[in-house]
Amino acid sequence: MFTFRAVGVRVGKFFRDSGHLIRPAIVLLAGLGLFMVIRGAVVPKGFGQYGHYRPGALAAIRQHPVVYAGQATCVLCHEEEGKVRATGKHAHVACETCHGPLAKHADDPAANVPTLPAVATLCARCHEKDTAKPKTFPQVVTAEHSGGMACNDCHKPHNPHL
Amino acid sequence: MIPGVDGFMYPNEVELQWSVLIVLYPFVTGLVAGAFILASLERVFKVEAVRPTYRLALLTALSFLLVAPLPLQLHLGHPERSFEMYTTPHRSSAMAMFGFIYLWYLTVVLLLEIWLEYRSDIVRLAQSSKGFPRLVYQALTLGSMNVSPAARAIDDKVGYAVTVIGIPSAFLLHGYVGFIFGSIKANPWWSTPLMPIVFLFSAMVSGIAAVLLLYMASMKLKKWPIDMRCVDTIAKYLFYAFVIAFSLEMLDLIHRTYESDESFRSLDFMVHTRLWYSHVVLQIGVGTLIPLALLAANQLWKFSEAKRRVMYVTACSLTMIGIFAMRWNVVIGGQLFSKSFLGYTTYKVELVTREGLLAAIALMLLPFVIFFVLVKILPPWQETEAHKA
Numbered sequence: 001m002f003t004f005r006a007v008g009v010r011v012g013k014f015f016r017d018s019g020h021l022i023r024p025a026i027v028l029l030a031g032l033g034l035f036m037v038i039r040g041a042v043v044p045k046g047f048g049q050y051g052h053y054r055p056g057a058l059a060a061i062r063q064h065p066v067v068y069a070g071q072a073t074c075v076l077c078h079e080e081e082g083k084v085r086a087t088g089k090h091a092h093v094a095c096e097t098c099h100g101p102l103a104k105h106a107d108d109p110a111a112n113v114p115t116l117p118a119v120a121t122l123c124a125r126c127h128e129k130d131t132a133k134p135k136t137f138p139q140v141v142t143a144e145h146s147g148g149m150a151c152n153d154c155h156k157p158h159n160p161h162l
Numbered sequence: 163m164i165p166g167v168d169g170f171m172y173p174n175e176v177e178l179q180w181s182v183l184i185v186l187y188p189f190v191t192g193l194v195a196g197a198f199i200l201a202s203l204e205r206v207f208k209v210e211a212v213r214p215t216y217r218l219a220l221l222t223a224l225s226f227l228l229v230a231p232l233p234l235q236l237h238l239g240h241p242e243r244s245f246e247m248y249t250t251p252h253r254s255s256a257m258a259m260f261g262f263i264y265l266w267y268l269t270v271v272l273l274l275e276i277w278l279e280y281r282s283d284i285v286r287l288a289q290s291s292k293g294f295p296r297l298v299y300q301a302l303t304l305g306s307m308n309v310s311p312a313a314r315a316i317d318d319k320v321g322y323a324v325t326v327i328g329i330p331s332a333f334l335l336h337g338y339v340g341f342i343f344g345s346i347k348a349n350p351w352w353s354t355p356l357m358p359i360v361f362l363f364s365a366m367v368s369g370i371a372a373v374l375l376l377y378m379a380s381m382k383l384k385k386w387p388i389d390m391r392c393v394d395t396i397a398k399y400l401f402y403a404f405v406i407a408f409s410l411e412m413l414d415l416i417h418r419t420y421e422s423d424e425s426f427r428s429l430d431f432m433v434h435t436r437l438w439y440s441h442v443v444l445q446i447g448v449g450t451l452i453p454l455a456l457l458a459a460n461q462l463w464k465f466s467e468a469k470r471r472v473m474y475v476t477a478c479s480l481t482m483i484g485i486f487a488m489r490w491n492v493v494i495g496g497q498l499f500s501k502s503f504l505g506y507t508t509y510k511v512e513l514v515t516r517e518g519l520l521a522a523i524a525l526m527l528l529p530f531v532i533f534f535v536l537v538k539i540l541p542p543w544q545e546t547e548a549h550k551a
Contacts, residue, residue, distance in 0.1 A: 017313040020281075020306030021320060024274055027304060031269070039249045052252050132173050 069106035071095045077109070081158050088159030089138075098122055098157065123151040169505030178497045178509045181517040182490075183233035186525055188339045188361060189489045191230045193529075195336035195362070196369010197223040198272070198328060203399060205325040211395035217542030218380070219373045220276050225533035227268055233525055237517060256342045267335045271328040277302075278321040280540050282309040298539070336365040343492060350425035351496040356414050363407035368485035370400045371478040376533070378475060384543070390467055394460070397474050401457035404481070408450055411488075428503035436498055436506060441491045449484015453477035 044054040074095040075082035085091060096102055098117050105112040129139045140146075146153075154162060164176055201219035203209040235241040247258040248265075277284075285307050288299035337358040344357025374396050381388045418426060433441055456477040460470060494509050512518035 013312070014316075017308065017310060018316045020304070020308050020313060021316070023304035023306055024277060028269060035248070043249050047250055052250070130173070131170055 066103050067101035068096050069101075069103045073106045074102070084156075084158040088161055090158065090160060119151045119157070123155075123157075166508035166510070167505060168507075169500070170502050171500045171505040171507055172502060175497070175500050175505075176507055178494065178507065180493055180497060181237065181509075182494075182511055182519065182522045183237045183517050183525070185486070185489045185493045186233040186522055187230065188336075188343075188493070189368070189486055190226050190233070190525075190529065191339050192336055192361065192365030192485065192489070193369045193372050194223045194227045194230060194267075195332040195365040196367065196371075197226070197373050198332040198369070199366050200370050200373050200396065200399070201275075202325050202329050202332075205322060206329065209395060209399075211391050212399075214389045214392045215373055215377045215396065217279065217540075218377055219369075220272070220279065221533060221536045221540065221542055222373050222376055223369075224272055224276060225529040225536060227264075227272060228532055229525060229529045231264065232528070233522075236521060236525070256338075256345060260338055260342065263331075263334055263338055267328075267331050271324060271331045275321055275324045275328060276540070277304075278317045278324065281317055282314060283540065285309045333362055337362045343496070348501065349496050350423070351429060351499070352492065354414060356410060356417075360407070360410045360414060363403060363410055364485050364488055366403040367400065367407050367481060370396060370403060371481040371485075374400065374474060375478045375482070378471065380537075388471065390470065393474060394470070397457055397460055397470075397477070400478070400481070401454070401461060404450070404454055404457065408454060411450075425503055428499050432495065432499050432506065436508070437491055437495050440487050441495065445484050445487035445491055449480055449487050453480045453484065 044056060046055040047053070049055040050058075071082075071094045078095075081095075085093075085095075099114060100117065102112075102114055105114050124142050127139050127142075129141045133139055151157075164171070167176055197219045200212065201216055201223065204212045204216045235244060238244055247255065247261050251258040251262070253259075281303075284299055284302045286309075288296060288303050288307070291299055340358035340361030343352040343361075344354055346352045374393065377396075378388055378393065418429070453476075456473045459465075460473060465473065497507075498509065499506050511522075514520050
């Protein structure tokens with residue numbers, strides 16, 4: 001027979017016998033809570049504001065010192081080299097690709113005198129023969145090609161045509 | 163010429179980025195999913211004959227699941243950064259999503275099911291043991307000593323529900339590993355929608371074989387009789403799963419061969435040269451056809467117990483080798499050819515490096531150590547002993 005008391009007893013018994021199930025749920029929720037706390041602590045502030053990265057990264061990157069002067073700056077003084085290069089195959093290779101980053105030199109040329117690049121390794125970096133390179137790209141097996149001579153004995157780097 | 167390279171390779175393809183450790187990742191995850199599916203046979207599909215392996219399968223799944231992410235961690239230069247995929251997950255990252263599937267499977271499915279299954283044992287051990295073990299068991303009770311028949315009946319119902327949720331979760335767990343490879347459109351060796359389902363069925367095959375081997379080995383070590391009804395039933399399901407797994411792989415092969423797209427000549431050449439031994443001989447021959455024949459023979463003819471035991475151990479061991487070879491051929495095979503389809507590289511396993519053979523062997527032994535510890539803490543034998551008595 002239906003009575004509220006009987007229902008109450010059954011509900012009470014159900015909760016008494018299933019009460020232990022709340023415990024793994026609490027452990028799980030505690031784990032989830034701990035995760036949220038750790039997440040709150042380790043995720044950088046404002047993450048995702050502009051994209052999937054830390055917005056502070058932009059300011060941090062901006063603070064990196066500028067190391068490349070840019071070729072427009074180089075040719076202000078080295079006009080002759082700029083003209084020679086513009087007529088040859090290296091016209092689209094920027095000055096600092098071979099000479100290295102020289103912003104400090106551009107700021108104070110006398111105090112920061114750059115050293116010339118070592119041609120033995122520099123030229124081979126692009127022109128060593130490799131099957132992965134397009135056939136039209138000038139490439140040589142340096143050990144066989146020059147017989148030990150430096151590249152710039154024959155080729156002028158600013159306009160490498162012989 | 164670059165050593166180990168034939169033909170034309172793009173520079174970034176010469177050296178393999180995904181080593182033997184990445185082979186272990188799908189292999190170990192597959193064992194987890196397969197072992198759990200075997201456990202669900204008893205729980206959900208009421209296959210009573212496999213009852214002696216139920217707890218063993220759960221512990222096997224947990225042991226391997228705990229090790230599953232370690233090969234990936236060891237592969238990374240900065241493993242600590244991998245946790246960022248949990249704190250700041252990107253929806254386009256397949257790996258980040260795997261992290262959540264992994265956590266779901268570990269906590270909501272496996273740990274919960276093991277806790278519910280073992281609760282009465284944990285409470286009994288918390289009352290009967292002494293010293294440090296007592297503290298461990300008391301902690302494992304989570305503060306509830308209620309193991310009344312009514313409470314256990316509720317446990318049983320909830321455990322059933324967890325297993326029902328666990329089956330699609332196990333499918334998701336390993337299907338997702340296949341998805342990670344299958345969704346890489348730049349690699350024709352991997353990029354097929356069949357990949358998740360091929361991985362899934364091969365996972366079931368390897369997991370069932372692993373549990374069968376572990377059960378037989380455990381009985382041997384304990385000098386207890388092997389429940390042949392149980393072993394025969396598992397072997398039957400292993401056979402069914404194997405037939406589906408092999409059919410799917412052959413379907414993939416026939417489809418690729420008939421379709422013969424622009425990658426086919428290159429892949430075909432690879433299977434006939436660099437992957438001949440690992441793919442055709444080990445995976446298909448030794449690891450699939452021989453165990454399939456042994457299992458099929460048991461469905462057709464009746465052998466003596468001793469012969470069946472030898473046949474099952476042989477079939478399961480070869481199956482494990484075959485499934486490992488399959489993972490190898492997917493992971494390593496997919497990196498051996500150039501995307502130009504004009505060149506091939508080689509993979510030489512190192513020995514004593516972070517991603518070398520020794521690290522791989524140690525990682526493969528670790529689940530067995532964890533399994534040993536788990537078996538000590540949560541003995542799965544009670545049922546078997548009762549069964550024997």
